[in-house]
Amino acid sequence: MIAVDAAPVLELDEVERTFVGRDGSEVKAVRPSRLHIAPGEIVALVGESGSGKSTLAKIALALELPDKGSVRLEGRDLLRLSKRELRRRRIAMQPVFQDPTAAFNPRRSIRQVLYEAIACRSGHTADPERLALEILHRVGLTPAANFIDRYPHEISGGQRQRLGIARALAAKPKIIIADEPLSGADVSIRGQILNLLLDLRREEGLSILFITHDISIAEVFADRVVVMYRGMIVEEGPASEVLKNPAHPYTRLLWAAVPHIDGDDIEAVRRLIIARPEGSGCPFYSRCVSAIERCAQEMPGSHSLGQTRQYRCFVQPQNQIAG
Amino acid sequence: MAAVARNRAISRLAGSPTTWFSAAFILALILMATVGPYLFGDVDPNTISMSIMAPPSAEFPFGTDELGRDVLQYIVHGAQVSLYVGFSAAFAATILGGLIGAVSGYVGGRIDTLIMRVTEIFQSMPTFVLAALIVALLGPGNNRVILVIALLSWPQTARLMRGEVLRVKRLDFVTAARCLGQSETVILIKEVVPNCLAPVIALGTLTVAQAILLEASLSFFGLTNPDTISWGRILTSGQRYIFQAWWLSLFPGMAIFLTVFSFNVLGDSLRQALDPKS
Numbered sequence: 001m002i003a004v005d006a007a008p009v010l011e012l013d014e015v016e017r018t019f020v021g022r023d024g025s026e027v028k029a030v031r032p033s034r035l036h037i038a039p040g041e042i043v044a045l046v047g048e049s050g051s052g053k054s055t056l057a058k059i060a061l062a063l064e065l066p067d068k069g070s071v072r073l074e075g076r077d078l079l080r081l082s083k084r085e086l087r088r089r090r091i092a093m094q095p096v097f098q099d100p101t102a103a104f105n106p107r108r109s110i111r112q113v114l115y116e117a118i119a120c121r122s123g124h125t126a127d128p129e130r131l132a133l134e135i136l137h138r139v140g141l142t143p144a145a146n147f148i149d150r151y152p153h154e155i156s157g158g159q160r161q162r163l164g165i166a167r168a169l170a171a172k173p174k175i176i177i178a179d180e181p182l183s184g185a186d187v188s189i190r191g192q193i194l195n196l197l198l199d200l201r202r203e204e205g206l207s208i209l210f211i212t213h214d215i216s217i218a219e220v221f222a223d224r225v226v227v228m229y230r231g232m233i234v235e236e237g238p239a240s241e242v243l244k245n246p247a248h249p250y251t252r253l254l255w256a257a258v259p260h261i262d263g264d265d266i267e268a269v270r271r272l273i274i275a276r277p278e279g280s281g282c283p284f285y286s287r288c289v290s291a292i293e294r295c296a297q298e299m300p301g302s303h304s305l306g307q308t309r310q311y312r313c314f315v316q317p318q319n320q321i322a323g
Numbered sequence: 324m325a326a327v328a329r330n331r332a333i334s335r336l337a338g339s340p341t342t343w344f345s346a347a348f349i350l351a352l353i354l355m356a357t358v359g360p361y362l363f364g365d366v367d368p369n370t371i372s373m374s375i376m377a378p379p380s381a382e383f384p385f386g387t388d389e390l391g392r393d394v395l396q397y398i399v400h401g402a403q404v405s406l407y408v409g410f411s412a413a414f415a416a417t418i419l420g421g422l423i424g425a426v427s428g429y430v431g432g433r434i435d436t437l438i439m440r441v442t443e444i445f446q447s448m449p450t451f452v453l454a455a456l457i458v459a460l461l462g463p464g465n466n467r468v469i470l471v472i473a474l475l476s477w478p479q480t481a482r483l484m485r486g487e488v489l490r491v492k493r494l495d496f497v498t499a500a501r502c503l504g505q506s507e508t509v510i511l512i513k514e515v516v517p518n519c520l521a522p523v524i525a526l527g528t529l530t531v532a533q534a535i536l537l538e539a540s541l542s543f544f545g546l547t548n549p550d551t552i553s554w555g556r557i558l559t560s561g562q563r564y565i566f567q568a569w570w571l572s573l574f575p576g577m578a579i580f581l582t583v584f585s586f587n588v589l590g591d592s593l594r595q596a597l598d599p600k601s
Contacts, residue, residue, distance in 0.1 A: 061502060087504040095495075095502050103495040107517055120503045171503055 007075060008036040009175045009207045010093065015059050015069030016231075017052075029055040031231040031283075032069065037175060042201055042208045044218035044239065046254065047228035053211050056228070057179050060209060062090055074174065091120050094168035096178035100160035103167075104152035110136075110163060111148045117170035132170070139166040139196060158189035165196060175207040176200075182217065194221050215254045219243045227251050230283035237309030247303075247311035249290045249320055282313075290320040342592040345585035352582060356402040368396040368552060376568045386570035388560060394570060397557050398578050404553040405535050405582065408469055412534035415473035417527040420480025425519070427481065428488030429511050439485070442478035450475050454537055455546055463548040468541060472534045483526055487519035521597035528590035532583040539579050554579050 012035040019027045029052045037043050047053045058064035062071060062078045071078045073093060078086055097103040104113060114132040118125050125131055129148075136144035139162040141155075152160055161181060168176050178197075182190045198221070200206050210222060218225045218239055225243065226236040227250060235248035246252045282288070285295045292314060300312045311317070360368075372391040379386045385394035427438040457471045491497065492515050500514050501507075541547050542555025549556070554575040561571030 063498060063501065083506075087506060090502060091504045093502070095498060097495040097499070099495065103499060105496045105500075105514055105518065116500075117503055167499065 006039050008072075009039050009074060010035075010037045010060060010209070011070075011072040012036070012056070012060060013070050013072070015056070015066035015071065017055055017059060017064065017066050028052075028231045030059065030066070033228075033231075033233050035060070035226060035233070037207050037209055039174070039207055040201055040205045041224065042197075042210060042222045044215075044222035044225045045209060045211045045228060046213070046215050046218050046225055048213055048254075050230070051228040052231035053228050054179055055231075057177055057209065057211050061093060061095055061177055062086060091122075091171050092174045094171050094173040094176055096161075096164045096168055096176055096181045098180040098183055100157060100164045100184065101153070103164050104160070106151070106153060109149055109151055110155075113152065113163070113167055114148075114170050117167050121170075121172045135166045135170050138169065139163070140192070141166065158185055158192070161185055161189070161193055162196065165193070165200075169200070169204075173206070175209065177209045177211075179211045180213070181210075182212070182214075190217075197221075214258075215243065215251075216258045227254065232283055232312065234284060234313070235309075235311040237305065237311075241306075241309060245317070247305050247309065247317040248284075248313050249288045249315075250284045251311075252320070253287070290315045339592060341588050345588040345592075348581060348585045349589065352402055352585075353406065355399055356406050359399040359402065362399075368392065368400045376564065376571075378568075379570055385574040386568065388557070388568070388571055389564060394557065394574055397552055398554065398575055400552045401554040401557065401575065401578070404465065404551055405538060405579075408465055408472070408538040409531045409535035409582075409586075412469045412472035412476065412538075413527050413530035415469065416476035416530050416534075417480050417523065419473060420477035420482075421484045421516075421523055423477065424481035424484025425488050425511060425516055428485035429492055429507075429515060435485070438481070442481050445475065445478040448475075451537065451540055454541060455544060458541055458546045463546060465548070465551065468538055468547060469534075472537050475537075476530050476533060480523060480526055480530065484519060484523055487522060488515055491515050491518045522594055525590050525594035525597060528586055528593055532586035532590065535586070536579070536583050 012033065014032045014034060015030060016028070016032045017030040019029050021027070031052075033056060035043075035045075035056065045053045045056065055064060059066050059071060062073075065079065073089060076089060078089065081089060108116070111129075111132060114135060115128050118128045118131055132148060133144040136142070136147050141147045141159060141162055147155065147159075147163075152163060155163065161184070164181070165176075176197075182193060185193060194217070197208055197210075201208060210217075212218065215225070215227075222239045224236065225239040227234050227242075227248065229250045235242060235246065235251045237247075242251060243255060246255055280296070281298045282291075282295045282300050285291050288295065290313075294314050298314075300314050302310050302312050304310055305317070313320075369392060372387060372393070374383065374387050375391045376389055377383055377387045377391075383393050383395065385398065387393055388397070423438060427435045454471050454475060458468060461467050461471075488511075497510060497514050500510050505513075538547070538553065539555035539558070542553045543558050545556075545559060547553060547556070557575040558572060558579075561568070561575065565572050
């Protein structure tokens with residue numbers, strides 16, 4: 001299903017972004033990072049709040065400009081396109097938002113929302129109404145005819161999140177970038193929305209970049225997981241392998257924090273919370289149980305683990321303190 | 324929000340008797356200004372009668388002035404000027420302030436800082452003194468008065484509009500429109516501005532009241548065209564005879580007071596009714 005050899009839909013290379021505060025203080029929101037997403041691939045970008053995952057998503061959507069690096073969509077560097085060309089090309093990637101309430105103009109009916117997105121498709125659409133009804137049906141807002149003339153605020157939160165996906169689909173994208181799309185939904189709706197996204201990937205070959213703080217979702221849902229900490233991608237690889245056997249201490253910490261933990265894990269979390277003074281080296285140093293002296297001064301390089309996995313840590317996985 | 328919120332806004336507006344009174348008064352005033360003069364058989368309000376400074380009576384309900392002119396007729400005709408100046412000035416100020424504020428808030432950066440400093444300069448000047456000065460320099464005339472009032476009132480609207488735009492432009496539906504390839508101008512006009520209008524309209528109503536008051540003040544000091552009948556001008560002649568003919572001051576004074584009061588109440592209620600957080 002995942003055509004690893006196919007040219008990536010979205011390629012972020014060596015992108016970095018530093019925010020400078022009014023007092024001149026700097027926050028490295030994204031340290032030089034590389035993120036490639038293949039056609040039909042689901043990538044989970046995992047990290048705690050402030051890890052830079054949302055900034056990376058905004059850079060991917062060309063909503064935020066990186067200080068350095070390139071963002072290529074279907075092989076074209078978005079940062080080098082003219083404004084007009086960027087507006088035309090970016091339609092191939094569509095966002096799904098965390099808060100579906102703020103995601104819709106309160107003055108537009110569902111029909112207007114979908115027509116607007118359909119109008120952005122390349123080529124002429126003869127019958128926008130039929131297409132809009134099809135899309136509503138596709139995301140499970142049925143009977144579609146009952147929904148099309150309502151307003152987004154008149155439907156439930158879970159339905160609104162489906163509508164958010166419907167709007168994204170209406171633009172006929174190659175990739176959907178969803179920033180915490182489940183955090184506003186309750187548990188039963190989360191499952192439905194994840195299933196919907198999986199169906200869309202299977203049937204339409206959509207790529208999905210899924211941003212979440214919940215690593216357990218990545219386990220069930222994603223092909224590949226990318227773990228971020230303080231702007232640095234600390235580990236990435238196939239979801240099943242990374243989560244079965246994390247190579248980076250931070251991934252272990254995240255995995256241990258998932259509420260399936262037993263006594264030993266709780267102890268591990270407790271140990272990991274003990275903070276150390278911050279160094280100029282690895283951003284995770286202050287919280288890492290496996291840290292060695294070198295971690296405080298030097299930035300760890302990227303190491304390969306097998307063919308598909310990468311992690312950034314001086315300590316080899318087998319020598320790390322078990323979590 | 325659109326349809327439902329609008330209905331909710333109307334029902335909330337209808338709740339308060341003061342609001343009802345204000346709306347009814349303003350409607351009556353508009354009627355009076357448009358068809359009122361014809362109720363008097365379209366006679367010239369400057370017609371002089373033999374009853375000089377007659378107190379209110381059946382023939383002259385609001386009395387007559389020092390030349391025997393009917394005060395009621397004067398007030399009816401004066402309503403035209405007050406409303407014309409009030410509405411036009413408020414309309415111009417709202418459009419001007421709305422445009423400037425929207426651009427300022429949406430573009431941001433240095434342009435925003437510059438525009439905000441300009442509004443602060445305008446807002447720190449004493450409005451009436453400046454209006455009086457400009458009218459004195461340019462000469463009287465309704466349209467000049469409108470221009471002056473509009474030029475002095477737009478900063479308030481601009482600041483409000485800017486604040487609303489700053490709030491709305493960060494919402495996700497604006498990002499969604501951007502990701503659909505809309506241009507920034509289209510986004511500002513179609514997505515942002517329509518969601519900023521409610522408080523701006525409410526402020527526009529308050530601006531009508533301010534404009535009417537400013538026009539009356541300018542007339543009172545004789546700074547408007549002496550040939551136009553206006554409430555402020557009746558007050559000017561009234562203050563000379565305040566001890567002999569109280570009706571010359573009371574009725575136009577009440578007209579100004581009730582009009583300004585009604586517009587203020589209506590503006591306030593509109594603001595509350597349109598505020599989704601209330």
